Amino acid sequence: MSSAIYQATCSAPVNIAVIKYWGKKDTTLILPTNDSLSVTLDQDHLRSVTTARADASFGAQDRLWLNGEEEAIKTDGRIRRCIDEMKKLREAKESKDANLPKLSGWAVHVCSENNFPTAAGLASSASGFAALISSLAALYELQPEVSSSELSRIARQGSGSACRSLFGGYVAWQGGEQPTGQDSLAVEVAPQSHWPDLQALICVVSDAKKGTPSTAGMQRTVQTSPLLQHRIKEVVPERMVKISEAIQKRDFDTFAEITMADSNNFHACCLDTAPPIFYMNDVSRAIVQLVEELNSANEAEGKGKLVAYTYDAGPNAVLYAPKANMPQILQTIRHYFHNADFDDTFDLLGKGVNASHRGAQEALGLPLSLPSSFNSNVIPVHEAGAVRRLIHTQVGDGPRVLERGAGKESLLNENGEPIRLQRAKRA
Amino acid sequence: MSSAIYQATCSAPVNIAVIKYWGKKDTTLILPTNDSLSVTLDQDHLRSVTTARADASFGAQDRLWLNGEEEAIKTDGRIRRCIDEMKKLREAKESKDANLPKLSGWAVHVCSENNFPTAAGLASSASGFAALISSLAALYELQPEVSSSELSRIARQGSGSACRSLFGGYVAWQGGEQPTGQDSLAVEVAPQSHWPDLQALICVVSDAKKGTPSTAGMQRTVQTSPLLQHRIKEVVPERMVKISEAIQKRDFDTFAEITMADSNNFHACCLDTAPPIFYMNDVSRAIVQLVEELNSANEAEGKGKLVAYTYDAGPNAVLYAPKANMPQILQTIRHYFHNADFDDTFDLLGKGVNASHRGAQEALGLPLSLPSSFNSNVIPVHEAGAVRRLIHTQVGDGPRVLERGAGKESLLNENGEPIRLQRAKRA
Secondary structure (H helix, E strand, C coil), X not given: CCCCCEXXXXXXXXXXXXXXXXXXEECCCCXXXXXXXXXXXXXXXXXXXXXXXXXXXXXXXXXXXXXXXXXXXCCCCHHHHHHHHHHHHHHHHHHHCCCCCCHHHCEEEEEEEECCCHXXXXXXXXXXXXXXXXXXXXXXXXXXXXCHHHHHHXXXXXXXXXXXXXXXXXXXXXXXXXXXXXXXXXXXXXXXXXXXXXXXXXXXXXXCCCCCCHHHHHHHHHHXXXXXXXXXXXXXXXXHXXXXXXXXXXXXXXXXXXXXXXXXXXXXXXXXXXXXXXXXXHHHHHHHHHHHXXXXXXXXXXXXXXXEEEECCXXXXXXXXXXXXXXXHHHHHHHHECCCEEEECCCCCCCCCCEXXXXXXCCCCCCCCCCCCCCCCCCCCECCCCEEEEEEEEECCCCEEEEECCCCCCXXXXXXXXXXXXXXXXX | CCCCCEEEEEEEECEEEEECCCCEEECCCCEECCCEEEEEECCCCCEEEEEEEEEHHHCCCCEEEXXXXXXXXXXXXXXXXXXXXXXXXXXXXXXXXXXXXXXXXXXXXXXXXXCCCHHHCCCCHHHHHHHHHHHHHHHCCCCCCCCHHHHHXXXXXXXXHHHHHHXXXXXXXXCCXXXXXXXXXXXXXXXXXXXXXXXXXXXXXXXXXXXXXXXXXXXHHXXXXXXXXXHHHHHHHHHHHHHHHHHHCCCHHHHHHHHHHHHHHHHHHHHCCCCCCCCCCHHHHHHHHHHHHHHHHHHHCCCCCCCEEEECCCCCEXXXXXXXXXXXXXXXXXXXXXXXXXXXXXXXXXXXXXXXXXXXXXXCCCCCCCCCXXXXXXXXXXXCCCEEEEEEEEECCCCEEEEECCCCCXXXXXXXXXHHHHHHHHC
């Protein structure tokens, strides 16, 4: 038994799909009914961080803490499957090199935290499972022999869309054909550096009622929506090709057109479910109408689209736009949706990076300037709080190894227990 | 020239589709992209009434008044086309019988009124064009030689769904194959008397914003929605067969299931349009959720569905249910949507037929009794006015000839001008 500490800490990003994943053909292996494509968002703003340690002293039991709370690792559960698959890869590596410590035989302690509050309305399962897989891959020193795509195949079994968070930039999840799921994995369409100019504005929309959970909802759609079958067979394959080309060409107009169409197509299939599934509410729809008006007024001036919306399984809008358009978009959103908490990650207000601003409409250094034919009555100015919070971010890179070994990034203390949990105990 | 008065007054009903019409393959002839099927509502409650008179003294100009306002009859317009087609049928009749007065050569004066306010949120074009065609058919004494289906072919060119208002009961609009539109007409699936037990509750939903007009909206869907093509080719044909069978069997469960699925499928195609078209709002969706909960709680007791919803191109719900279920449905709707104006057409409150009640929740002679597993938190109790008005009606008969000649039903005075207009002038 070695006295060395075998540990790694990684961070992983959130991704927001522009071609949506909805429906599984295998719910255990998480094999999707169609391909999907996403943009990875910047970890400097939104991320999951995970520390994984293997130690012979941990006994037989793997343990996992999520945001300071221990989570049971259920036999046959998704976390179990991910850890087991990673141990198998380590075992294969160890079997080729007798000098390696036999980490695959030891229990692991895993501690994971998200830097974004639940209130942000963002699913944490994608970044969370990507950080889990990345930290175990770093702990087990699996890369570069094991590719990120191979890791994504395992992350997929934790949470489908997690496979896309194994890459930065523009990422496709190839649904695959094989019943084993061997070919169901993520691939990079283009790295962040190919088109770094794309920014995202997350509009967190207040919603009284919790919608249908996506896991249950998507299978109900598979079982009851006649339109979903058409989406799977005809609509998505063509869009995957076209949006990949648009990304290669940095063609924002086409990218925006397909992104908006696919968001609407996905929500149409939700509505076509029996009973119907509603994720977008009246505020979500008002944002759609505002964006469509902005775009059509800009197009009336012979220019392209300014911005694209997309909605996941909830009422929040994610707006994608080239960096240059963002001040205008922010001004417009803040005009129609007063009092939105604004995470000023790019310091547009000059009050310091990552400041959060609440309350009065603050100037963004630019007067509100709209395309000349813009119909300002397209939607009413909403009551304060209809959009609860704005998060401004951009396309980002893939998972990062923050630290190998146990240093200042570690979420585990010397005993392999969560630092946060320990602090809570002391308090 | 005869000194007799050639005039007829007819009423025609509203119809609400359960398999929706959305999209034209010929916008001039109004040839639909798919078949549709509707329930005709009772004219005792909602109707258009039209008086048509032909007189040699009217000169060359046909004239038409709608709710007291004269409407221009545009060359190449839909009203023009309908009147011309009816004159052709009269001409054909005259050519076979030289004794008939040559009404086809005279101008007509047409006066039409709806008994339901615009505020009821009901499209009046279907009942309006059906009443126009029916009154001209009575004036020209075309029936029974000319069938109601043949008349429906002409009404269709006024407003697509008007063709279905030429029959009572359960009516299919067969889209047809011929480019001339010869085979695009309405047929009776079952008369009112076959299944008279079906009632309707129209929930008029407040909406700040006027939605996309259906004429423009449907063609945008045809041009941009990939899902609509699937709806046209695969979804509707199967549903037309199944719901016709359900009507034959008076099988409310199947009728309700298909009605709700098709409403959702239609609105899904609207959402799949670029830019998307939204007709349902948060209140519309709350009614869907309430109905789904009522049905699933009733099914949990081993019984069938209680009620079905359907939504046209607007936020209003039309709820269909067997008569026996209506008091419970009314109680439930009035519990969650306070202060809805209620047209008590069946005198459930015992205060007189056609009384309209506003204000406090009034008992309907029954305590609020819900299926035992009903989740009363499925939607919140809404603010007063979210549902503005409730109209309770039932399946009804086809167009009625109220009067041949000029008597008490006439909307035209002795000079062939609107009686209402004359009164307004006097006032």
